[in-house]
Amino acid sequence: MKRPDLVVFVLAIAIAPSAHAQTPDARELVRQSVLNYEKAWRAGMQWSYTQTDVTREDGTREVDVSQVIPLDGTPYQRLIGKNGHALTQEEQRKEDDKYQKELHRRGVESPGTRQARIQKYEKERGFLVEIPAAYDFRLVGEDLLAGRPAWVVKMTPHPGFEPTMTHAGMLKHIDGRLWIDKKDVQWSRAEADVIDNVSVGLILARIGPGAHISLEFTRISDKLWVPKEITIKGEARILLVHNKNLDEELSFSAWRWPGP
Numbered sequence: 001m002k003r004p005d006l007v008v009f010v011l012a013i014a015i016a017p018s019a020h021a022q023t024p025d026a027r028e029l030v031r032q033s034v035l036n037y038e039k040a041w042r043a044g045m046q047w048s049y050t051q052t053d054v055t056r057e058d059g060t061r062e063v064d065v066s067q068v069i070p071l072d073g074t075p076y077q078r079l080i081g082k083n084g085h086a087l088t089q090e091e092q093r094k095e096d097d098k099y100q101k102e103l104h105r106r107g108v109e110s111p112g113t114r115q116a117r118i119q120k121y122e123k124e125r126g127f128l129v130e131i132p133a134a135y136d137f138r139l140v141g142e143d144l145l146a147g148r149p150a151w152v153v154k155m156t157p158h159p160g161f162e163p164t165m166t167h168a169g170m171l172k173h174i175d176g177r178l179w180i181d182k183k184d185v186q187w188s189r190a191e192a193d194v195i196d197n198v199s200v201g202l203i204l205a206r207i208g209p210g211a212h213i214s215l216e217f218t219r220i221s222d223k224l225w226v227p228k229e230i231t232i233k234g235e236a237r238i239l240l241v242h243n244k245n246l247d248e249e250l251s252f253s254a255w256r257w258p259g260p
Contacts, residue, residue: 033178046257049254050253053249065082074118079095123165127163127170134171143179194209194210216229229250
């Protein structure tokens with residue numbers, strides 16, 4: 001099922017304090033964690049993984065399972081299962097045809113076209129670098145996630161923040177809380193609450209106040225943190241006419257380094 005671009009947001013984000021270090025400055029801690037998140041995100045793009053997308057709407061439940069692989073600079077997602085079953089022969093043929101066409105298309109791209117494709121993909125989530133400027137931060141405690149100590153930071157939109165990047169305007173309407181791993185200074189969990197209407201997507205979709213986004217991350221190798229699960233709940237207004245409940249869970253598993 002096609003989901004709003006908010007997932008892009010939700011996917012749609014170096015001083016490494018030890019467990020016994022002095023309490024860090026919250027803004028500097030977040031600034032460093034954003035830099036580390038960016039490095040981890042770029043490294044994770046070289047890995048393949050399985051994505052399970054569960055959506056619930058009007059009493060129905062749909063499950064799409066996809067394989068995501070790196071393909072010449074940006075990920076490529078291909079459906080491999082639906083609602084607990086393998087694809088039919090016809091569905092498999094269509095997916096194979098789509099993949100072969102995309103493989104050929106990317107294979108014959110000019111250097112300029114390839115670079116434009118990569119830049120467009122990166123631009124969709126580049127606004128995360130504006131988080132340090134978009135929020136006021138307060139260190140509110142410590143927590144233990146998967147046996148690893150983490151700082152907990154409350155994020156409140158900063159009055160007067162003026163976004164400069166695509167999608168960064170959404171940050172003005174979202175409260176947040178970050179769990180930052182003390183050793184690696186990486187996000188281990190993130191929670192976001194929509195506090196005002198947020199418009200997203202090429203079609204006009206508006207996410208209403210009260211929507212909640214939760215993200216969990218996991219460490220799969222030395223300082224490499226990747227998404228583990230994303231949940232989205234709330235209400236959207238599509239084309240400013242049709243109300244749509246948001247109830248979606250995405251999980252990411254079977255991370256594999258595709259190289260030799």
